[in-house]
Amino acid sequence: xxxxxxxxxxxxxxxxxxxxxxxxxxxxxxxxxxxxxxxxxxxxxxxxxxxxxxxxxxxxxxxxxxxxxxxxxxxxxxxxxxxxxxxxxxxxxxxxxxxxxxxxxxxxxxxxxxxxxxxxxxxxxxxxxxxxxxxxxxxxxxxxxxxxxxxxxxxxxxxxxxxxxxxxxxxxxxxxxxxxxxxxxxxxxxxxxxxxxxxxxxxxxxxxxxxxxxxxxxxxxxxxxxxxxxxxxxxxxxxxxxxxxxxxxxxxxxxxxxxxxxxxxxxxxxxxxxxxxxxxxxxxxxxxxxxxxxxxxxxxxxxxxxxxxxxxxxxxxxxxxxxxxxxxxxxxxxxxxxxxxxxxxxxxxxxxxxxxxxxxxxxxxxxxxxxxxxxxxxxxxxxxxxxxxxxxxxxxxxxxxxxxxxxxxxxxxxxxxxxxxxxx
Amino acid sequence: xxxxxxxxxxxxxxxxxxxxxxxxxxxxxxxxxxxxxxxxxxxxxxxxxxxxxxxxxxxxxxxxxxxxxxxxxxxxxxxxxxxxxxxxxxxxxxxxxxxxxxxxxxxxxxxxxxxxxxxxxxxxxxxxxxxxxxxxxxxxxxxxxxxxxxxxxxxxxxxxxxxxxxxxxxxxxxxxxxxxxxxxxxxxxxxxxxxxxxxxxxxxxxxxxxxxxxxxxxxxxxxxxxxxxxxxxxxxxxxxxxxxxxxxxxxxxxxxxxxxxxxxxxxxxxxxxxxxxxxxxxxxxxxxxxxxxxxxxxx
Numbered sequence: 037x038x039x040x041x042x043x044x045x046x047x048x049x050x051x052x053x054x055x056x057x058x059x060x061x062x063x064x065x066x067x068x069x070x071x072x073x074x075x076x077x078x079x080x081x082x083x084x085x086x087x088x089x090x091x092x093x094x095x096x097x098x099x100x101x102x103x104x105x106x107x108x109x110x111x112x113x114x115x116x117x118x119x120x121x122x123x124x125x126x127x128x129x130x131x132x133x134x135x136x137x138x139x140x141x142x143x144x145x146x147x148x149x150x151x152x153x154x155x156x157x158x159x160x161x162x163x164x165x166x167x168x169x170x171x172x173x174x175x176x177x178x179x180x181x182x183x184x185x186x187x188x189x190x191x192x193x194x195x196x197x198x199x200x201x202x203x204x205x206x207x208x209x210x211x212x213x214x215x216x217x218x219x220x221x222x223x224x225x226x227x228x229x230x231x232x233x234x235x236x237x238x239x240x241x242x243x244x245x246x247x248x249x250x251x252x253x254x255x256x257x258x259x260x261x262x263x264x265x266x267x268x269x270x271x272x273x274x275x276x277x278x279x280x281x282x283x284x285x286x287x288x289x290x291x292x293x294x295x296x297x298x299x300x301x302x303x304x305x306x307x308x309x310x311x312x313x314x315x316x317x318x319x320x321x322x323x324x325x326x327x328x329x330x331x332x333x334x335x336x337x338x339x340x341x342x343x344x345x346x347x348x349x350x351x352x353x354x355x356x357x358x359x360x361x362x363x364x365x366x367x368x369x370x371x372x373x374x375x376x377x378x379x380x381x382x383x384x385x386x387x388x389x390x391x392x393x394x395x396x397x398x399x400x401x402x403x404x405x406x407x408x409x410x411x412x413x414x415x416x417x418x419x420x421x422x423x424x425x426x427x428x429x430x431x432x433x434x435x436x437x438x439x440x441x442x443x444x445x446x447x448x449x450x451x452x453x454x455x456x457x458x459x460x
Numbered sequence: 461x462x463x464x465x466x467x468x469x470x471x472x473x474x475x476x477x478x479x480x481x482x483x484x485x486x487x488x489x490x491x492x493x494x495x496x497x498x499x500x501x502x503x504x505x506x507x508x509x510x511x512x513x514x515x516x517x518x519x520x521x522x523x524x525x526x527x528x529x530x531x532x533x534x535x536x537x538x539x540x541x542x543x544x545x546x547x548x549x550x551x552x553x554x555x556x557x558x559x560x561x562x563x564x565x566x567x568x569x570x571x572x573x574x575x576x577x578x579x580x581x582x583x584x585x586x587x588x589x590x591x592x593x594x595x596x597x598x599x600x601x602x603x604x605x606x607x608x609x610x611x612x613x614x615x616x617x618x619x620x621x622x623x624x625x626x627x628x629x630x631x632x633x634x635x636x637x638x639x640x641x642x643x644x645x646x647x648x649x650x651x652x653x654x655x656x657x658x659x660x661x662x663x664x665x666x667x668x669x670x671x672x673x674x675x676x677x678x679x680x681x682x683x684x685x686x687x688x689x690x691x692x693x694x695x696x697x698x699x700x701x702x703x704x705x706x707x708x709x710x711x712x713x714x715x716x717x718x719x720x721x722x723x724x725x726x727x728x729x730x731x732x733x734x735x736x737x738x739x740x741x742x743x744x745x746x747x748x749x750x751x752x753x754x755x756x757x758x759x
Binding site for chain 2: 283297416
């Protein structure tokens with residue numbers, strides 16, 4: 037009998053310990069960035085430091101980018117969720133989840149998150165309806181990328197700084213053989229496979245905004261949109277320096293650029309600097325980055341961001357906030373930035389040695405000054421800007437630039453559709 | 461109910477339960493959703509309500525959707541016609557005894573080892589106009605003067621375009637092994653005595669194929685065609701990965717359209733209605749299959 041009591045007590049205390057450990061253990065999901073092994077090791081080492089300092093265990097899982105959107109969509113509809121995670125599309129997922137699921141507001145904890153040390157622009161991406169949802173840890177800033185050898189060959193001494201100079205440079209670098217086969221495209225709009233990302237910086241540079249700051253009124257039908265679309269259209273059909281096929285899925289930009297088949301990108305992701313360094317070391321000295329060229333208004337650069345936040349439904353908010361607090365420190369953001377290749381969201385980190393040891397990094401840091409967030413204060417923005425046929429911005433670009441339909445009609449149609457989407 | 465029957469039900473139960481849970485339940489749930497409003501962006505606040513056939517009317521008035529339906533049918537019919545014809549030919553060859561048969565069989569079955577998504581990624585590279593080794597070979601051989609834009613050329617001949625034909629070719633390449641296996645099994649079940657009797661009657665190769673092989677393969681072909689049509693109407697991976705439905709929606713198929721509507725535009729109601737259209741199309745095939753099978757049994 038006493039043996040039975042002893043066993044019961046042992047089991048009960050083991051269960052209590054396990055339960056206590058469980059209470060001090062949180063589940064944390066991230067997506068992979070760049071080299072997956074390097075990313076895993078970056079996160080593991082940060083977690084190790086946090087665990088040693090706080091005593092809170094962190095179970096880290098990586099969600100592949102291929103199904104990240106569906107995963108977070110499922111979470112926002114009540115599917116199995118971690119306690120905290122690496123997230124994006126805050127406005128959409130907040131609207132989808134409502135007050136039961138999806139991202140959790142952390143406004144009451146904001147004093148613990150060192151928010152005043154981040155770029156103010158980056159905080160836009162973690163703010164929804166005046167609430168703070170986490171820490172913006174990564175940025176995706178874009179700048180011009182060009183082949184220095186092509187520039188030299190064309191007799192150009194410096195990268196273009198305006199749209200007009202861009203047209204002239206693209207024409208000078210464009211190469212065609214005797215059969216009319218293009219050997220080198222003078223220009224490509226962007227490195228991202230998302231066609232919609234290519235219009236955004238041009239529209240901003242021409243002085244446009246997609247909607248009013250409150251996210252209620254669509255503002256597509258204006259001269260800035262005509263200027264941006266005309267620039268895109270003319271690069272393809274009038275100056276014939278940009279490949280019409282680059283608007284189709286599966287277009288391989290990186291090998292073409294590395295092989296010298298593309299001379300210049302108007303809006304290149306900063307991660308390409310790291311990729312070119314790592315994957316094409318032989319191309320060293322043949323490429324460089326420069327700030328975005330200015331349109332009639334300014335030289336805005338596309339900027340995206342992701343954030344670490346907490347999911348509704350967790351009972352470990354305190355532990356998650358402690359993790360976010362740890363990750364919001366300068367040294368953590370620097371480590372994340374080094375591990376992922378993404379620009380940091382803090383000025384203090386962007387002036388570090390890591391972000392100034394290569395010429396392209398200095399350009400990237402400089403481009404942050406012209407950053408324009410690609411996030412907008414409307415839940416429907418992710419659907420409006422989806423880079424798939426049927427998306428309003430996608431169809432607007434495709435119909436006017438690729439199919440050359442009447443621009444005024446297409447803009448008016450897009451304006452009407454977008455207004456309806458904003459009222460969804 | 462005797463013991464043998466109970467044993468049978470117990471054996472079937474796990475598969476039946478799985479089908480009910482993962483197949484029938486989501487299907488019914490999706491069907492119900494197609495008659496309701498279900499906009500992901502506002503369902504949390506406004507809920508979902510009954511709209512009858514509105515979602516169906518809505519998608520049917522969308523030109524891109526009707527184009528997609530036509531293309532789904534064209535893709536499926538052309539791919540099946542080619543894959544079945546080629547497989548009939550190949551199955552007859554590898555059904556014979558000859559030196560190198562094992563090597564040929566291995567070659568024919570090789571595409572089976574590549575999952576559709578991986579195969580698509582490989583073919584994207586092979587068919588990318590700017591880096592395509594196929595283009596380089598053809599240019600070097602002087603067969604073509606300009607690069608073929610396998611996945612991006614938007615010129616059309618009726619419903620056909622080069623990107624559509626390119627994807628059909630890849631789907632055929634990936635689908636041949638399965639069809640060959642089916643047909644090979646069918647061929648091996650045909651009694652040799654039938655061919656011997658035909659030989660004695662002086663029948664030629666085509667006559668033997670037409671009067672013995674094809675009729676004897678009919679049950680296998682029926683199952684195969686039903687499976688291929690149903691799979692074809694719901695095909696997703698290759699079209700989505702290789703072109704995403706482009707250029708100009710020329711390679712879009714119903715499953716890709718449904719995915720885009722649901723997961724990109726967040727309109728689950730319209731996506732569910734498109735799913736309903738796929739269900740109607742596959743139901744027609746299933747009904748035809750059941751009718752043909754019952755007709756066979758009556759003979």
